[in-house]
Amino acid sequence: MTVTVTGAGGQIGYALLFRLASGQLLGPNTPINLRLLEIPQGLAAAEGTALELADCAFPLLASTTITDDLTRAFDGVNVALLVGSRPRAAGMERADLLAANGRIFGPQGAAINAGAASDVRVLVVGNPANTNALIARSHAPDVPADRFTAMTRLDHNRAVAQLSEHLAVPVGDIDGVSIWGNHSASQYPDVFNATVRLESGGRRVVRDLVDERWLTEHFIPRVAQRGSEIIAVRGASSAASAAGAALDHVHDWVNGTGTGPGEWTSAAVVSDGSYGVPEGLISSFPVRSVAGAWTIEQGLTVGDFSRSRIDASVAELLAERDAVAALGLLAAE
């Protein structure tokens, strides 16, 4: 399998590549050809990482290529992890950020369209991830739309971890958490369909164990703003947890999620109109991977509390879509 990582010289790249090459992305039986894409000023860092990758003597790592050339990076790619992006600089307006990233993700989408393997799967990590994925997808008309996804698995994992701590239960005993909408502060972490395993063997509904005040004043804002909390405490943005979530996302996409009640996860995928999210938007949903493709979990209860929060995050996604369309960053359909 050929796996391309963009922004490979950055901090997520450094946290991601070793675990990926050790087999945590695709499993222990799949040799990997790695392509590391960087901009010219990031090449030296990527080369340094590649030296260390060699020194790990990973049995599964068949080759490592470092390049700043899009065609070389995406030729024959099976899994594309689009991590590199333009961070918001001081004084940068939102439109400037969207424009700068549009100029990155449009050409990357076009290069994937031109050269990727027919089974290519794309995960956008670089922010604003949902809209960057939308831009890349619009430049790849020959690739099925459902192969473009954006990462909200970190938000999902954060939500599960917060519940685990609050309820004093192991993370593995919690099911049915969902992240809806944008990977931004407007996202909605939803526990209304979540359950927790009891020692007796049954399950209890999480909503019966937490009060609304905890949800609105603690849980939802803390999950949504966890990235800022990490920056404040660590002095740098999440890297190892973001890398771990990217591995989880692709691993589950390729190998499948559980089929039992509540055994879904969260990912930003192209909306088919489910739950009133406009078709074509790349929005986070509760999803399962079945036969190698993400499917949106149907039939979940969405009450007024959840509806208003999902709608607010989707409204932000629509505004981002309109802004990049106005900047001419979406290829004509």
Ligand code: NAI
């Ligand atoms: P970083 O700044 O350490 O590394 C980014 C790397 O991307 C740099 O080495 C840079 O040279 C490279 N790069 C920039 N433009 C590029 C291009 N056009 N092609 C190839 N490489 C390019 O940043 P870090 O911490 O690794 O984060 C990367 C992105 O991931 C950021 O946008 C960050 O906001 C986002 N992120 C997303 C999360 C999510 O849950 N979706 C979670 C955490 C971070």
